[in-house]
Amino acid sequence: MRYPDHQKSKTREALLEHTAAHVKAKGFASSGVDAIAAAAGVTSGALYKHFSGKEDLFAALVSTQLERTALRFASVPANDAASAQKALAAYLSLAHVDHPEQGCALPSLTPEVARSGEAVRQAFQEGLLDVHAQIAKLTQSDAKAWSMISQCVGAVMLARAMNMDDARHKLLLAVKQEAATLLPGRGPARLKARQKPVTAELK
Amino acid sequence: MRYPDHQKSKTREALLEHTAAHVKAKGFASSGVDAIAAAAGVTSGALYKHFSGKEDLFAALVSTQLERTALRFASVPANDAASAQKALAAYLSLAHVDHPEQGCALPSLTPEVARSGEAVRQAFQEGLLDVHAQIAKLTQSDAKAWSMISQCVGAVMLARAMNMDDARHKLLLAVKQEAATLLPGRGPARLKARQKPVTAELK
DNA sequence: CTTTTTGGATAACGTTCGTTATCCTATGAC
DNA sequence: GTCATAGGATAACGAACGTTATCCAAAAAG
Numbered sequence: 172m173r174y175p176d177h178q179k180s181k182t183r184e185a186l187l188e189h190t191a192a193h194v195k196a197k198g199f200a201s202s203g204v205d206a207i208a209a210a211a212g213v214t215s216g217a218l219y220k221h222f223s224g225k226e227d228l229f230a231a232l233v234s235t236q237l238e239r240t241a242l243r244f245a246s247v248p249a250n251d252a253a254s255a256q257k258a259l260a261a262y263l264s265l266a267h268v269d270h271p272e273q274g275c276a277l278p279s280l281t282p283e284v285a286r287s288g289e290a291v292r293q294a295f296q297e298g299l300l301d302v303h304a305q306i307a308k309l310t311q312s313d314a315k316a317w318s319m320i321s322q323c324v325g326a327v328m329l330a331r332a333m334n335m336d337d338a339r340h341k342l343l344l345a346v347k348q349e350a351a352t353l354l355p356g357r358g359p360a361r362l363k364a365r366q367k368p369v370t371a372e373l374k
Numbered sequence: 375m376r377y378p379d380h381q382k383s384k385t386r387e388a389l390l391e392h393t394a395a396h397v398k399a400k401g402f403a404s405s406g407v408d409a410i411a412a413a414a415g416v417t418s419g420a421l422y423k424h425f426s427g428k429e430d431l432f433a434a435l436v437s438t439q440l441e442r443t444a445l446r447f448a449s450v451p452a453n454d455a456a457s458a459q460k461a462l463a464a465y466l467s468l469a470h471v472d473h474p475e476q477g478c479a480l481p482s483l484t485p486e487v488a489r490s491g492e493a494v495r496q497a498f499q500e501g502l503l504d505v506h507a508q509i510a511k512l513t514q515s516d517a518k519a520w521s522m523i524s525q526c527v528g529a530v531m532l533a534r535a536m537n538m539d540d541a542r543h544k545l546l547l548a549v550k551q552e553a554a555t556l557l558p559g560r561g562p563a564r565l566k567a568r569q570k571p572v573t574a575e576l577k
Numbered sequence: 578c579t580t581t582t583t584g585g586a587t588a589a590c591g592t593t594c595g596t597t598a599t600c601c602t603a604t605g606a607c
Numbered sequence: 608g609t610c611a612t613a614g615g616a617t618a619a620c621g622a623a624c625g626t627t628a629t630c631c632a633a634a635a636a637g
Contacts, residue, residue: 198489203594225595282485282534285534316548318525318548321526333499348517349520408625581635583633585631587628591626595620596620596621600618601617
């Protein structure tokens, strides 16, 4: 071995790190291999030394990006409603909607994963189960965790496709309210707050 | 006028009708113009007589497809929990997950709409507001309608990207349960059914 | 029947695509 | 110092892309 093997080659890491933003913003199918490689400061020739093809890179990207999302929620302390709400509000923020390149991969890439090969789907499934495990620690219920994930991912995705800011704001605010009822401790209590639920603390 | 103008040209209708399945299944970016036109039994030359370009067709497709989704829920009678649950179960069914070409456009095309131009986004926004209006008639709450839509669209999309059927089933079942609590009349009642909520009637 | 024109098919255009082959260079091994 | 090679850049490949120009058939208008 003539090269430092134990450190895995820095450009492979650079590829995974710097191309994710480009792919999340433009979509995988619309991202050319040359453009993807350029986003990491290399050429497509270098890319093919580390990945067998475009889809192989996609699988690795999906894996690392979902790891990152899982990690994002792993740092939220369980049994702390305020912290969970804060994480929720951040995920459902206009900042997240306006900057897909820095955000979670789920609202950006999931339909393209569904159309991809087995390797990509496998990486996705594993990553999503990791995310679910973290959310379930907050909801204390597997079912509520799936509901929470579906709701938040769907809301960000739909908000991104709208073109009027006030409509986006309404959608995000509504889902912030409703998703919060999935957290333990704060049961729905819909009878008390039917007309105007309190949402002041939701950013 | 040498041609029957009042009937709008049948091939334009055929284009919108028969290409939607191809686009929903393969994605818009991955669908070539020739393949799209062939799906309607014509060539790309004919397509350009009816649409100014690929994205113009996409805008029209988004519009008609969301109209169809809105219509799908417009036929559900309000104040009828059983009918609403049935519609919910159909949307969250494995059949819907396994056949995107026949299903709702939202879980398939929304991220690509978000990356599209103003015309497509405008068509999307209008169509989504139509869908929301129909769902709100069932939930009797704008906020709950947004929550319901986000949750169902997200769940179908995520389920499609998974590669293990039992995991997909778990996700769909969970969201079926939780989304049902958004319907009026059947308040969450989580204390009573925390351990094993009744889901027998949910197909 | 002739004319006019609309809605198609056909073919070509310049790009861009994913991939591969080839060359180059810097580096660890000896 | 010499050599072997891993990891880059470069360039080319055929294929497919969206679009346009051109041609053609069919049908309404007179």
